[in-house]
Amino acid sequence: MDSQATTILKExxxxxxxxxxxxxxxxxxxxGENTLVLMPTGGGKSLCYQVPALLLPGVTVVVSPLIALMxxxxxxxxxxxxxxxxxxxxxxxxxxxxxxxxxxxxxxxLLYLAPERLDNPEFVQQLGELNISLLAIxxxxxxxxWGHDFRPSYLNLQTIAGQLPSHPAVIALTATATxxxxxxxxxxxxIPDAGVVSTGFAxxxxxxxxxxxxxxxxxxxxxxxxNPDHSGIIYCSTRKEVERLANLLAxxxxxxxxxxxxxxxxxxAANQEDFLFDRKPIMVATNAFxxxxxxxxxxxxxxxxxxxxxxxxxxxxxxxGRDGLDSDAILLFAPKDLQIQRxxxxxxDGDDDYRQKQYSKLETMRQYGNTGECLQQFILRYFGxxxxxxxxxxxxxxxxxxxxxxxxxxxxxxxxxxxxxxFGKGVVASVLAGANNERIRQSHLxxxxxxxxxxxxxxxxxxxxxxxxxxxxxxxxxxxxxxTLHVTATGAAVLRGxxxxxxxxxxxxxxxxxxxxxLFQQLRELRTNLAEKQGLPPYMI
Ligand code: ADP
Ligand code: MG
Ligand code: ZN
Numbered sequence: 137m138d139s140q141a142t143t144i145l146k147e148x149x150x151x152x153x154x155x156x157x158x159x160x161x162x163x164x165x166x167x168g169e170n171t172l173v174l175m176p177t178g179g180g181k182s183l184c185y186q187v188p189a190l191l192l193p194g195v196t197v198v199v200s201p202l203i204a205l206m207x208x209x210x211x212x213x214x215x216x217x218x219x220x221x222x223x224x225x226x227x228x229x230x231x232x233x234x235x236x237x238x239x240x241x242x243x244x245x246l247l248y249l250a251p252e253r254l255d256n257p258e259f260v261q262q263l264g265e266l267n268i269s270l271l272a273i274x275x276x277x278x279x280x281x282w283g284h285d286f287r288p289s290y291l292n293l294q295t296i297a298g299q300l301p302s303h304p305a306v307i308a309l310t311a312t313a314t315x316x317x318x319x320x321x322x323x324x325x326x327i328p329d330a331g332v333v334s335t336g337f338a339x340x341x342x343x344x345x346x347x348x349x350x351x352x353x354x355x356x357x358x359x360x361x362x363n364p365d366h367s368g369i370i371y372c373s374t375r376k377e378v379e380r381l382a383n384l385l386a387x388x389x390x391x392x393x394x395x396x397x398x399x400x401x402x403x404x405a406a407n408q409e410d411f412l413f414d415r416k417p418i419m420v421a422t423n424a425f426x427x428x429x430x431x432x433x434x435x436x437x438x439x440x441x442x443x444x445x446x447x448x449x450x451x452x453x454x455x456x457g458r459d460g461l462d463s464d465a466i467l468l469f470a471p472k473d474l475q476i477q478r479x480x481x482x483x484x485d486g487d488d489d490y491r492q493k494q495y496s497k498l499e500t501m502r503q504y505g506n507t508g509e510c511l512q513q514f515i516l517r518y519f520g521x522x523x524x525x526x527x528x529x530x531x532x533x534x535x536x537x538x539x540x541x542x543x544x545x546x547x548x549x550x551x552x553x554x555x556x557x558x559f560g561k562g563v564v565a566s567v568l569a570g571a572n573n574e575r576i577r578q579s580h581l582x583x584x585x586x587x588x589x590x591x592x593x594x595x596x597x598x599x600x601x602x603x604x605x606x607x608x609x610x611x612x613x614x615x616x617x618x619x620t621l622h623v624t625a626t627g628a629a630v631l632r633g634x635x636x637x638x639x640x641x642x643x644x645x646x647x648x649x650x651x652x653x654x655l656f657q658q659l660r661e662l663r664t665n666l667a668e669k670q671g672l673p674p675y676m677i
Contacts, residue, residue: 141166144190145183148216155180157335162187165270165307170327172276173309174318174334177454181309185272189245190218192269194302198248200274201287202427206248219243224250239266251278251289260296268304271297273325276308280320283313284447294324311337311454312447315520337519341457344511345466345530346504352440352468357388359438367417368436371452373443373476375422381440382420395421426452432459438466444477445497446504446518469505471603474498482617496615506607507531508640538638542630544590545605545637549627551586552611557622560613564621565598604639
């Protein structure tokens with residue numbers, strides 16, 4: 137390892153050792169080699185370009201979509217005695233010109249840029265006049281249309297990276313990339329296979345949990361009661377739900393901030409700050425909140441509604457536990473929340489290709505909500521990473537026994553076959569339940585031999601079972617707007633009696649923990665007193 141880099145690490149950043157992956161990435165960059173860094177949130181990606189920035193002769197340009205945070209990041213660097221500045225839409229034209237001049241004169245080592253600046257050819261021209269040693273591209277998944285947060289401005293980087301007269305090395309960094317997205321980043325930015333530095337995306341301090349079949353409000357209130365003084369984020373899909381939940385929690389005397397796109401800039405900024413400084417430790421928000429939020433003590437991220445794809449889920453959930461302490465990432469899963477996401481996709485202005493892609497991503501989200509396998513493993517596999525069961529997630533800790541459900545599975549699969557794969561989950565469930573509704577009568581579905589085969593089940597349990605069979609790969613919905621079900625090859629093997637299906641015993645509605653209010657009050661006081669004595673905030677006790 138470059139000994140100068142170690143010195144910089146100590147003297148400028150105050151750390152003794154590099155974290156996994158950092159030294160290798162820094163080495164490559166200092167050799168002028170293009171590099172892609174894949175590290176989980178909180179893994180320490182920033183140092184991979186900040187350390188080289190101080191060793192390379194010219195300026196390091198950092199492209200980041202996190203405009204709201206640029207000032208904070210730059211302030212933090214300045215406090216460490218590092219010359220850095222930023223250019224985004226919050227500064228005047230004169231100020232921009234001034235900052236560019238400073239960069240040209242070699243007075244700053246790091247120049248942070250909003251990607252939108254690159255849409256302006258005149259600006260790109262001016263950029264070309266700087267002596268740029270390194271081009272760092274944060275949140276690099278934004279460059280890929282296969283990613284979940286594609287930003288057209290990022291595409292400019294493909295040409296700019298190759299054409300800057302100073303031929304800087306390129307370092308791209310992200311915490312969420314499927315192998316397809318990673319390949320795309322490498323292709324667009326001329327990063328060789330050997331240039332990928334990956335520590336994997338696993339977050340060993342997060343416990344992933346999926347909560348099904350429970351009243352969400354009750355669950356939330358109980359969770360907060362059991363985890364008093366913890367700071368956390370509660371995500372919802374709609375502004376209306378944000379408002380509703382924030383009101384509900386306020387009514388129960390929790391100090392909550394809320395955040396969504398329908399609020400004024402000033403309101404949002406104030407609420408974000410209240411949350412960051414723990415004046416309001418709980419944030420209820422839409423996905424408009426949180427990109428790049430660097431609050432270290434977030435103990436839980438609860439999704440009250442499922443987002444539209446697993447990358448977004450992992451990124452949002454990953455905002456918990458940046459300090460490395462144990463934290464919860466909980467999804468309150470209800471199939472009807474996926475309909476909201478389906479609606480968003482229907483309404484989006486992407487083309488057909490785009491919609492198909494989103495529908496199939498949504499399908500992965502559904503599978504996540506229904507899978508019986510390790511949740512962390514499920515996520516990592518989606519990102520193309522092999523791993524062992526985590527032992528911490530709600531599935532790993534589910535001690536219920538496996539039950540053989542082959543016969544019920546055969547009934548469902550056979551029904552799907554007999555319905556000629558022309559119907560979705562709802563109709564299949566109605567047929568199995570023996571329902572007598574308009575749809576059934578219209579299509580003469582009551583004549584099927586599988587009609588009413590599961591009439592002793594509640595229809596809700598049948599759809600739940602179909603979801604399970606889908607998540608486990610026995611059934612597959614067609615990609616697209618009409619997710620008609622069909623039987624997969626593994627499903628066909630079950631039908632032929634060549635394979636069996638096991639499922640953890642369906643939960644009888646789980647008893648909620650008895651909570652003694654008096655005891656809680658005492659505990660809470662005890663904790664506050666203790667905190668005061670030690671001069672610590674209560675969440676650290
Ligand atoms: P990422 O961008 O990968 O999410 P950051 O670069 O923001 O992560 O770093 C996360 C935290 O880890 C920061 O507080 C940072 O100061 C700290 N950190 C980074 N590298 C080291 C290191 N080598 N030793 C100790 N702490 C580190
Ligand atoms: Mg980062
Ligand atoms: Zn697990």
